Amino acid sequence: MSATAGLAALAALAAAALAAERHLTVAVLALLLLAVCARAPRWPVYVAGALIPAGFLLLVSPVVGNVGYDELWQGPRVPVLGELDVTSEELELAALQALRLAAVGLAFAAYAVLLDHDRLVQAARFARRSVLAVALATRLVPTLERDARGYAEALRGRGVYVDGVRGRATLLAPLAAGALERALNLAEAMEARGYGGAQPTRLPRTPWTPRDRALVGAAAGLTILAFLWL
């Protein structure tokens, strides 16, 4: 399957999840994307990265929202946020938004770990530098994950255990600084290999197969369907 067709399919699924109004429809789309992600190695890490923000949204949104009359729980009044409560309408809305966020996150996870980014860069007809920058930024996701494991292992090697949210938070600053250092080294290597030269060429694109065309057609159809009826 061509990477461009795969990207179109993932984008269509994410767009359909954002456009659809029914919980069941969005849940089915999210499950479909979850099944796609499960084909990747180390997929639980990426799925967790997609689902944790959705879970957070599901928990926080009803409490701070102010929609509906069917009150299920009444909490204290807090400064700035006002009176905290949870209504059945807020729960329904939060569930829909969380499902949408999960679907978009899973679509990104599938894009990050399953698609061949080289082929996407190769297929870009315009703004190739921007496409390359996006591909490199996407590759940073697994790199950061590898770096985080490396830092945690080096700490364990001297008897320091990284546990819990607070422990993991201590790794954020070195991860960010390491990413910047890595980016500088990569930029230097790219410049040494002629990046930014006057008249670059590119490898010939891989032609699309009938299956790729069918996939892109189905993706377009799904998007239209979601906007009109789902």
Place this chain on the structure above:
Amino acid sequence: MAVARAERLTFAYPGALRPSLCDVSLTIEAGERVLLLGPSGSGKSTLLRAFAGLVPHFHGGRFAGRVEVGGLDTRTSRPAALAGTVATVFQNPEEQVVMTRVAAEVAFGLENLGVEPSSIAARAREALAAVGAQDLAERRTFELSAGELQRVCLASALALEPSVLLLDEPTSQLDPAAADAFLERACGGRAAVVLAEQRAELPLDLCDRVVFLEAGRIVLDAPRDEALAWLGAERSSWLSATNSVAAGAFEHERGALVCRATRVSLAFGERLAVDRADLELRRGEVVALTGPNGSGKTTLAKLAAGLLEPDAGEIVRTGRVSYLAQDPGRYVVCERADQEVALGVDGDLDRARAALAAVGLAGFEDRHPRDLSTGERERLALAAVLVTAPDVLILDEPTRGVDPVRKEQLAALIRGGRARRATLVVTHDRLFAEHVADRELSFHDGALVPGHRRGTRSLAMDG
């Protein structure tokens, strides 16, 4: 005919107190193989970057003198304009890979140079074949071993068909056989080669000329044979690293058993990394674990350190185990060097400062770990594990990128403290292993076999 020339080059990085290169003049003739030697921080990498045009264009700084490559003045020609005439392979292959697949990675430079699209794939294939990596063409770059990735980086450079090939410590992560093969391939073409190295014994046979740098100045520029005589007389550690460790230093008592691994196995997916290996470490001894890249050395070391759990077999440890990871860049979690070292001892800054002093980093306490040079980071990482006063000390490739003088100091440090602990040194540096270890274990065809062993005075009972 000269293909590259530096004339009275002086260069200082932005904010640096002293220049990295001082009044350097050097001419590289077509097809010549020049070996650049010198301690860490002597200016070898900076000189290579000057020939690639990255100094001053990428790094900025104060630049005086003149550098010409292929007739182009590097002050007026950007690195992209020099690419093709000159190609560079950097020390860390992971940080120079742009694309996800090997074939696309090799093609990247050719696309940038504007090579005819229909011939890009063929040239990429030829370059991969030249380094024996044609089978890797469709592999993902992040799945490759360090040795495979470094060959891909060499193929990416050779594909550009440069007149000058610049190699910045390209073999630091490779075992001797892989390093030999790499250097033979790199030096096998028509391009002039300028190679910066810390392990002089490997490339000395291949080079025509040796340039020795110290504190940014050339102190020797001579043909190979003349340079060998000079190195023997003036800088002998570069010909035989760690030769200053006295033979008597190996007389030792083998103490109590502190770590025993019995028939341990571990697989990563389909790949069996360690297969029924046995390992015993006793207090007072230094054991070297050697073997080619990918043979399972690091996996066994991590199993012994408790960082990995075996699929089968048993590991028994007594007391505290500390493990020094290969990459010193993993020891940069805190904002200050002393705080970084103190992490392993519950924030005890006095112990941390003493450990820093023991590795020669007194006065660096308030420096940010990221502001340290590569060699200084290596020593900071060593201090971070030594401070824990472990019963078992495991050092994974501690000589990577370390110059011979520092290697001697490291060997002395390991030998000096050996009575307090058992030490396992994972290394592909055979010379270092022979000089620092009481006995050697080596991976051959997946099996762990005993290597050299030095005399011991007595054997203690099992602890």
